[in-house]
Amino acid sequence: MAYKAKIRVTLRPSILDVQGKAAQHALANLGYTSVESVRIGKYMEVAIEEQTAEDAGRVCTEICQKLLSNPVMEDFTFELEPVN
């Protein structure tokens, strides 16, 4: 079965996001003063070929832990969907 994993990697709440802060300042300059904060993360789409959704989910968790995110500073979440 082919699966598509939609992975989101975000900086942990305790980590200062200087990129997000810069974007927020730019938005404030544009007049969007109601925007109180911006946090910038990464979105990845990964195609996985596995027998079951459970296997694909296990692979996805592993690759997020090993490479796609750094647990010292980032959290990850993902959604898995079958591809026809």
Next chain:
Amino acid sequence: MADVTVGIVVFPGSNCDHDTEYAIASFPGVKPVMLWHNDHDLKGCDAVILPGGFSYGDYLRCGSIARFSPIMREVIEFARKGRPVLGICNGFQVLVESGLLEGALIRNTGKKFICRQSTIKVVNNGTIFTDGYRKDEVLRIPVAHGEGNYIASPETIESLEEHGQVVFRYTDENGNATEAANFNGSLGNIAGIVNRQGNVLGLMPHPERASEALLGSQDGRRLFESLFRHVTGA
């Protein structure tokens, strides 16, 4: 000094590899050997240096792809055996990504890439990398990085401090770890740390760029000198 072979790992995107080669080749008896990222062989070297630069274009996170290159399997094994490994700048980022050192290096708080002379203090001169310095000696060694902001959990920081693993701190010229001297925002002004065993050092400043008078500072030389002296047992 007896002969020492020092491996310098070359990743695609490394750019301080030849500076490092040049700097260490000036020590009598020291033979630099370039180690390509796709190699599996450390070529019998006595110490390994991970140089600065932008390995794999800093894709994903600085050092994260380099950490899984074939040569790193050997470097990690080498380090686990207690052999000396030095990571400079991007090399430090590779070491934290590989888990040989704790913590992480994130974007400088001021967002900018910072390329300038820095002053750092030798907090621990009891390591194989720093025993050629005096304790609390202030060194002038340049930095050039966008992601040098050292972070770690409060427990990790506490443990690093407790075990003398903080080796260098950004300070002013008088050795005061002020906020102004901490240009990249690192926790505790941390510029360099060593692992618990004391054989793996990572630092953001570039000692190879402070290794001869023409460069404006020679303060980086004694780091290499200390390391080579320990490797030869002299």
